[in-house]
Amino acid sequence: MHSTLIALVEDKPGVLNRVASLFRRRAFNIESLTVGHTEQEGVSRMTIVVDSTRTDTQKVVQNLYKLVNVLHVEDVTEAPSVMRDLALIKVSANGGGTRAEVLQIVETFRARVVDVALKTLMIEVTGTDEKINGLVDVLRPYGIVEMVRTGRVAMARGSGPSE
Amino acid sequence: MKRTGAEIVWEMFKREGVEVVFGIPGGAIMHTYHPRQDFGIHHVLMRHEQCAAHAADGYARVSGKVGVAIATSGPGATNLVTGIATAAMDSSPIVCLTGQVQTYLIGTDAFQEVDITGITLPVTKHNYLVTDVNELAETIHEAFYIAKSGRPGPVLIDLPKDVQMAETDFVAPEDPVNLPGYRPSSSGDSELVRKAAQLINAAERPVILAGQGVLMSGAMQELMTYVEKTNTPVGLTLLGKGGFPESHPLALGLMGMHGEAFVNKAIQEADLILAFGMRFDDRVTGKLAAYSPSAKRIHVDADAAELNKVVTVDVPILGDLKLVLEQLLPQVEPRTHETWLNMVADWRADSRRRDILRRPENGNLDSSALVAAHFINDIWETTDGQAIIVSDVGQHQMWTAQYYLNDVPHSVVTSGGLGTMGFGLPAAIGAKFGQPDREVWVVAGDGGFQMTMHDLGTIIQEKLPIHIALSNNNHLGMVRQWQEFFYDSRYEATPLVNPDFVKLVEAYGIPAWRAETRSEARQAVEEARKHDGPTFVEFRIVETGEEGNVYPMVPAGAALDEMIRRPERRTGSED
Numbered sequence: 001m002h003s004t005l006i007a008l009v010e011d012k013p014g015v016l017n018r019v020a021s022l023f024r025r026r027a028f029n030i031e032s033l034t035v036g037h038t039e040q041e042g043v044s045r046m047t048i049v050v051d052s053t054r055t056d057t058q059k060v061v062q063n064l065y066k067l068v069n070v071l072h073v074e075d076v077t078e079a080p081s082v083m084r085d086l087a088l089i090k091v092s093a094n095g096g097g098t099r100a101e102v103l104q105i106v107e108t109f110r111a112r113v114v115d116v117a118l119k120t121l122m123i124e125v126t127g128t129d130e131k132i133n134g135l136v137d138v139l140r141p142y143g144i145v146e147m148v149r150t151g152r153v154a155m156a157r158g159s160g161p162s163e
Numbered sequence: 164m165k166r167t168g169a170e171i172v173w174e175m176f177k178r179e180g181v182e183v184v185f186g187i188p189g190g191a192i193m194h195t196y197h198p199r200q201d202f203g204i205h206h207v208l209m210r211h212e213q214c215a216a217h218a219a220d221g222y223a224r225v226s227g228k229v230g231v232a233i234a235t236s237g238p239g240a241t242n243l244v245t246g247i248a249t250a251a252m253d254s255s256p257i258v259c260l261t262g263q264v265q266t267y268l269i270g271t272d273a274f275q276e277v278d279i280t281g282i283t284l285p286v287t288k289h290n291y292l293v294t295d296v297n298e299l300a301e302t303i304h305e306a307f308y309i310a311k312s313g314r315p316g317p318v319l320i321d322l323p324k325d326v327q328m329a330e331t332d333f334v335a336p337e338d339p340v341n342l343p344g345y346r347p348s349s350s351g352d353s354e355l356v357r358k359a360a361q362l363i364n365a366a367e368r369p370v371i372l373a374g375q376g377v378l379m380s381g382a383m384q385e386l387m388t389y390v391e392k393t394n395t396p397v398g399l400t401l402l403g404k405g406g407f408p409e410s411h412p413l414a415l416g417l418m419g420m421h422g423e424a425f426v427n428k429a430i431q432e433a434d435l436i437l438a439f440g441m442r443f444d445d446r447v448t449g450k451l452a453a454y455s456p457s458a459k460r461i462h463v464d465a466d467a468a469e470l471n472k473v474v475t476v477d478v479p480i481l482g483d484l485k486l487v488l489e490q491l492l493p494q495v496e497p498r499t500h501e502t503w504l505n506m507v508a509d510w511r512a513d514s515r516r517r518d519i520l521r522r523p524e525n526g527n528l529d530s531s532a533l534v535a536a537h538f539i540n541d542i543w544e545t546t547d548g549q550a551i552i553v554s555d556v557g558q559h560q561m562w563t564a565q566y567y568l569n570d571v572p573h574s575v576v577t578s579g580g581l582g583t584m585g586f587g588l589p590a591a592i593g594a595k596f597g598q599p600d601r602e603v604w605v606v607a608g609d610g611g612f613q614m615t616m617h618d619l620g621t622i623i624q625e626k627l628p629i630h631i632a633l634s635n636n637n638h639l640g641m642v643r644q645w646q647e648f649f650y651d652s653r654y655e656a657t658p659l660v661n662p663d664f665v666k667l668v669e670a671y672g673i674p675a676w677r678a679e680t681r682s683e684a685r686q687a688v689e690e691a692r693k694h695d696g697p698t699f700v701e702f703r704i705v706e707t708g709e710e711g712n713v714y715p716m717v718p719a720g721a722a723l724d725e726m727i728r729r730p731e732r733r734t735g736s737e738d
């Protein structure tokens with residue numbers, strides 16, 4: 001089981017380090033952590049995926065609030081929200097036959113081919129964990145040469161900002 | 164007005180009410196030291212930076228103000244770390260200022276460069292590396308505010324040399340500080356307070372567990388009112404001592420690993436536990452699965468992360484204890500709890516019978532062996548319980564907690580959470596500056612004393628009238644006791660070959676005595692108290708065996724009521 005937290009933090013040097021250090025010190029099990037800018041200047045946004053079978057999400061929230069630079073934390077696991085992960089997957093597609101099959105799969109998953117090389121294709125896909133895992137499973141037999149995933153980002157649905 | 168970074172440091176310290184700082188200079192901080200005299204702030208030159216942090220800590224604990232420690236970069240900064248961690252574990256408000264190499268050298272492994280903000284990240288409440296002199300005043304202002312407010316703790320400011328030298332127009336920071344993510348708690352959620360009152364009014368066997376939060380929130384009066392209205396007995400944590408007078412009939416005294424058996428018994432038999440400003444440390448709870456099995460639990464704390472951290476509670480209230488008690492008081496009904504208090508009184512009488520101070524052979528002041536309880540009791544009696552009592556870490560720390568009973572708040576200084584040997588002497592130096600008019604005694608073991616005894620130099624340089632009591636058992640006593648109980652009495656690495664402590668201390672020009680019997684102990688304490696300056700008494704106590712052990716004791720990992728107790732002997736009087 002995973003839960004998803006959104007944390008708004010002050011965009012100051014070392015804040016990511018503080019958050020990471022906290023997780024390590026309290027032995028919290030974290031699946032992924034993404035950071036980026038927001039609509040507000042000076043505020044960064046983290047999406048933190050917690051392995052909630054091994055770590056009490058509430059404790060993560062309480063401890064994040066102990067950090068002076070953490071402005072707001074929200075648990076969106078149960079809230080209606082959009083969660084996305086982006087992956088770049090380089091897959092072998094040597095012969096003409098396999099190449100066509102891979103393209104077919106890309107189509108089905110609504111992914112995109114973003115680079116074509118002699119022996120490989122680079123595929124970009126966004127979606128939920130499950131969708132990306134599904135695509136990876138199907139591509140694996142063709143030979144995945146390289147893969148990178150961004151980790152989850154999340155936003156609550158509806159017209160207001162996450163609060 | 165143009166000011167250098169160095170001048171801004173002192174200007175801001177002055178504005179924050181700092182009167183004294185503890186430190187050691189060095190290349191990366193001497194620029195800051197240079198203008199100090201112009202600002203009228205006293206500097207105490209310590210003999211080790213660890214001691215500077217402990218002194219700032221001791222100062223903070225007795226004065227309620229923020230203590231300040233200063234060190235140079237590199238080794239000066241790393242030497243502070245044990246002191247910072249000690250303050251962090253005991254929520255003590257200190258601000259540490261460290262010099263740093265010039266900003267353009269940071270990250271190059273320059274001479275005496277360490278990443279002290281990185282190193283202290285997990286042991287500070289917050290820390291700063293200031294790279295722009297224009298941010299310095301604001302940063303210092305924030306640092307003091309963060310250190311002191313909410314759940315207090317240490318804050319470190321790392322200040323590169325070029326920032327100390329840079330000039331700018333000094334602008335005094337404005338209140339309130341601009342910390343949008345920092346919200347110290349205030350009053351409790353009224354619905355939770357109502358729930359708590361319901362549990363309280365239904366309880367038959369309630370016990371209060373009072374921690375340091377009582378002292379920090381200044382809730383002593385509210386606690387007293389609560390206790391007298393509801394007739395609830397009060398157990399104390401080590402750092403909670405002084406939050407409720409131990410001479411009060413409803414005071415139980417120290418709980419936990421070396422608490423009296425009757426206190427732990429009361430906790431185990433309670434049907435309601437009221438945890439006020441404490442954090443269920445493992446030294447307090449014993450085995451969690453067997454902790455106070457039939458009690459409902461109410462926990463009030465200023466730190467949300469403490470609620471439901473180790474013990475799951477029925478009513479977790481986030482808030483400042485004083486305010487929460489004010490909310491709670493009108494909702495709780497007056498109670499007598501006669502049956503419950505009688506049960507507790509019976510258990511208390513049983514504990515009393517085993518007290519080493521009540522043994523008949525104690526009557527013979529010259530032939531019976533000297534145990535720590537004797538001389539601590541002597542200090543307690545002669546000072547009328549009014550002294551500030553600082554202890555180091557080990558057996559003598561537990562004996563001090565057991566036998567120096569405290570009625571006066573902010574009088575107990577000891578390293579509880581981290582258990583830092585060597586804390587006592589430097590913390591006493593700080594405490595003396597924090598409360599110059601009060602008598603200060605420090606009790607240390609022969610092991611821990613030798614970890615920081617170099618700061619005797621600070622004591623004579625500052626002419627500090629501190630009384631030092633050395634509890635000498637020629638062993639790392641507490642570890643030796645564990646070896647006796649749990650490791651076949653194999654005294655591995657615990658016997659100490661010691662110097663002549665009296666001579667050693669006399670070399671500093673400090674009057675010193677050695678006491679080997681009860682009558683000598685009493686005399687030495689009285690003699691020491693007649694002196695105006697620092698004094699030292701070495702108490703030669705029983706080294707091993709039953710009289711050399713701290714009782715009772717909950718073995719690590721055992722339930723609170725599975726205590727090893729002092730063997731019972733026939734005594735003359737019952738009470």
Ligand SMILES: Cc1ncc(C[n+]2csc(CCOP(=O)(O)OP(=O)(O)O)c2C)c(N)n1
Pocket residue numbers: 555556557558559560582583584585607608609610611612634636638639640641642
């Ligand atoms: C810095 C540090 N090192 C080691 C320990 C482990 N330790 C805890 S109590 C103790 C023995 C203390 O001996 P002493 O200072 O002589 O006091 P006593 O227990 O004999 O009263 C030791 C080594 C510690 N708490 N702190």
